[in-house]
Amino acid sequence: MVTQSGVYHESYRADMQLRPTSWQRYRLAFVLVVVLLLPIVAGVRELRIVNTVLIASIGAIGLNILVGYTGQISLGQGAFLAVGAYSTGLLMIYYDLPWPIACLLAGFITAAFGAVFGIPSLRLKGLYLAVATLAAQEIVSWGVRVLDFIDGKDDDQARELAMPVINFVGTRINATGMSSERSFYVVAMGILIVTVILVTNLFRTHIGRAFIAIRDQDIAAEVMGVNVFFYKLLAFATSSFFVGIAGALTAIHSTNLTFERFTIEVSIEYLAMIIIGGLGSVSGSIYGAIFIKILPEILQDIGESFSGAGLISANDLNQFMPSIEQVAFGLAIILTLVFEPEGIKKLWADTKAYFRLWPFSY
Amino acid sequence: MMKKRFLVIVITVAILLVSVGPSYSPVSLTAQSDEPIKIGAIFDLTGPTSDVGQLYAAGIVAYVDYVNANGGIEGRPIELLSQDYAYSVENAENLYIEYVNEGVVAFQGWGTGDTEALRGRIAEDEIPFMSASYSAPLGDPEEAPYNFLVGTTYSDQLVILLQFMLEEWEAEGFTAEEMKVAVFHNDSPFGTSPLADGQAWGEEVGVEVYGVPMPRGASSFDAEITTHIVEGGATHVVVQNTSGPAALLLRNLEDLGLRDFVVFGCLNWCADEILIEGAGEAAEGVLGALPFAPTSVEVPGQEVVREWLAENDDRTLEEASLHFTQGWWTMAVMVEGIRLTLANGQELTGANIRANLETLENFDTGGITAPLTYTSEDHRGNRALRVYRVEDGVWVQASDLIDLRAEDMEEMSE
Numbered sequence: 001m002v003t004q005s006g007v008y009h010e011s012y013r014a015d016m017q018l019r020p021t022s023w024q025r026y027r028l029a030f031v032l033v034v035v036l037l038l039p040i041v042a043g044v045r046e047l048r049i050v051n052t053v054l055i056a057s058i059g060a061i062g063l064n065i066l067v068g069y070t071g072q073i074s075l076g077q078g079a080f081l082a083v084g085a086y087s088t089g090l091l092m093i094y095y096d097l098p099w100p101i102a103c104l105l106a107g108f109i110t111a112a113f114g115a116v117f118g119i120p121s122l123r124l125k126g127l128y129l130a131v132a133t134l135a136a137q138e139i140v141s142w143g144v145r146v147l148d149f150i151d152g153k154d155d156d157q158a159r160e161l162a163m164p165v166i167n168f169v170g171t172r173i174n175a176t177g178m179s180s181e182r183s184f185y186v187v188a189m190g191i192l193i194v195t196v197i198l199v200t201n202l203f204r205t206h207i208g209r210a211f212i213a214i215r216d217q218d219i220a221a222e223v224m225g226v227n228v229f230f231y232k233l234l235a236f237a238t239s240s241f242f243v244g245i246a247g248a249l250t251a252i253h254s255t256n257l258t259f260e261r262f263t264i265e266v267s268i269e270y271l272a273m274i275i276i277g278g279l280g281s282v283s284g285s286i287y288g289a290i291f292i293k294i295l296p297e298i299l300q301d302i303g304e305s306f307s308g309a310g311l312i313s314a315n316d317l318n319q320f321m322p323s324i325e326q327v328a329f330g331l332a333i334i335l336t337l338v339f340e341p342e343g344i345k346k347l348w349a350d351t352k353a354y355f356r357l358w359p360f361s362y
Numbered sequence: 363m364m365k366k367r368f369l370v371i372v373i374t375v376a377i378l379l380v381s382v383g384p385s386y387s388p389v390s391l392t393a394q395s396d397e398p399i400k401i402g403a404i405f406d407l408t409g410p411t412s413d414v415g416q417l418y419a420a421g422i423v424a425y426v427d428y429v430n431a432n433g434g435i436e437g438r439p440i441e442l443l444s445q446d447y448a449y450s451v452e453n454a455e456n457l458y459i460e461y462v463n464e465g466v467v468a469f470q471g472w473g474t475g476d477t478e479a480l481r482g483r484i485a486e487d488e489i490p491f492m493s494a495s496y497s498a499p500l501g502d503p504e505e506a507p508y509n510f511l512v513g514t515t516y517s518d519q520l521v522i523l524l525q526f527m528l529e530e531w532e533a534e535g536f537t538a539e540e541m542k543v544a545v546f547h548n549d550s551p552f553g554t555s556p557l558a559d560g561q562a563w564g565e566e567v568g569v570e571v572y573g574v575p576m577p578r579g580a581s582s583f584d585a586e587i588t589t590h591i592v593e594g595g596a597t598h599v600v601v602q603n604t605s606g607p608a609a610l611l612l613r614n615l616e617d618l619g620l621r622d623f624v625v626f627g628c629l630n631w632c633a634d635e636i637l638i639e640g641a642g643e644a645a646e647g648v649l650g651a652l653p654f655a656p657t658s659v660e661v662p663g664q665e666v667v668r669e670w671l672a673e674n675d676d677r678t679l680e681e682a683s684l685h686f687t688q689g690w691w692t693m694a695v696m697v698e699g700i701r702l703t704l705a706n707g708q709e710l711t712g713a714n715i716r717a718n719l720e721t722l723e724n725f726d727t728g729g730i731t732a733p734l735t736y737t738s739e740d741h742r743g744n745r746a747l748r749v750y751r752v753e754d755g756v757w758v759q760a761s762d763l764i765d766l767r768a769e770d771m772e773e774m775s776e
Binding site for chain 2: 043044045048049052142145156157158159160162163175176177178181254255256257258259260261265300321322323325326
């Protein structure tokens, strides 16, 4: 196989391409085939999990804009998801909005909310900022437990929010069954694709470059003329917008929303996703979401096949599996941090580089 | 251009797939007479409530084994589809949808989080549902048509406990107006659930009842104690929270030298053996509203559990605790609904199981709970329990059965 020793562009148009090499285009075609085949071949359980991966991917991309690209640590992910989810439900119940409009508005509401909680980032950095965002988490978590309008009912109690019926092309999204999961898949996959295109391009603009400049060295960025405070707030708002959309998707995928879906554990799970997948990378966010959401399922399947082969009793499986899952989860994070701090995205890049350079690894 | 065309193709094809793809039809429930009966269950084995969740889960699994070892339900074995969900609502929903797709006819949940998140779905899918969450609205078939409560609701627990406290208070020569109850509760819908009904009762009889939220993960409740007991002047404390925080509250009271100045009571999630272990001496005299009989009091319903444990488990009933019998008998009620459906020669559907559960009248759990009666208007199995008291480190019975339903009926007939 003979290839050029580099990628050369002969026109501005070629220079602006997102996928300049033919291999990248083949990969895109392959991914598209998988995307199209998944809802046909997958069973209801698998598709349900794929759908949670799609939501998590959008949320992780949102978080990565803030943490990976702009370098502002946030522990408020659960809160931002909750704002997106509850806004969607409440807009639909109180204002009778159709769900796509409610979801979009929920994104903007979450963006505004995120920008407000981004204000401390002017003075606070690193761990201190993380604690400030923790406040967002606690405030929202308190709000959805005590505000009595939060359940969409006229009583003086804050209970779970019953979501209205959500229909997409004649199929109900938030029911139980294959057709629901399929139609949700179409919606969520469509939004994920748009998100990926938007965010990838965002970091080819002056705004994206300002975010990265702030992450790498905020003083240098300011000296170069980047309005650090403005761009930090913009990063919080942009990030929260996508997280809010992920929250909105969670809402339209559920029949009842409860505060227990948006706890601090969720914030930490999302941080784990972007660390394992790769900070400051759109594809890394997706790899991380896939890894974190699917690992427990794979372990469970392995366990069940052991139990099916008579190697371990079903009782023992129920007893030990949860501990094994936790060990595997912890191990995955530690091993990533030790051996590949740049995450799965880097592993993939290394693999590509290995084959491209073979047999001379320089 | 390439990309745009790709996108259009993707979306068109996907929409086509959804509209023409094979539509989902639920697995046929008209099974052959020897086919296993599938029941779904989610357990908290590793999550925040796993300390009691593991015991409750073991009770459910044990009852299924017990039924299968004794010939199944009308000759058909039970196949229990279950998994740990670590108290995550997302996991609960995923597992529920998976199990319903595999054809379960009934479902065992666990906590408030999953019970409330699934409430809408189970009604649409017609899946009878039981869990260890005893919020009063779950017993109202208009709001929750497929939820059934085996335990007394939190509201009824609180009212019964308050009635008992008032009786003892008046016997000591005090008046209702002098009684002031601080309800220390978990800062969540689970915690606040009985508060309004307790306050309504208080207004009727002239007792002041107010709520005090217990912050999650608190390492001391000294501030709450100072504000609401020392300055607020509470004479009685009732806790609606799990055993850990309740034991901590007791120890804080003891350390501040206030334990003897308040009458202390627990609703079911802190009235157990774990509270006594955690609070030690400070637990002496604590009152408990227990819908499920503790292991320290002998009732006939424990016999069969004891026997099963002796043969299949290395724990004694005391070690397995009342949460084991709670899981065991919750499953027993569900199985009874299925048994009746089969015995009446009906098709095994969720709707039929529900209809048959609604015919249960004074179903005897061997004294573990007060007899259970379900009707199409009321899915609260009973509104009655006995109050217990900690004496010398064990729960002993302090009252006879106090039955709110019977009291209501008396009032109506008068």
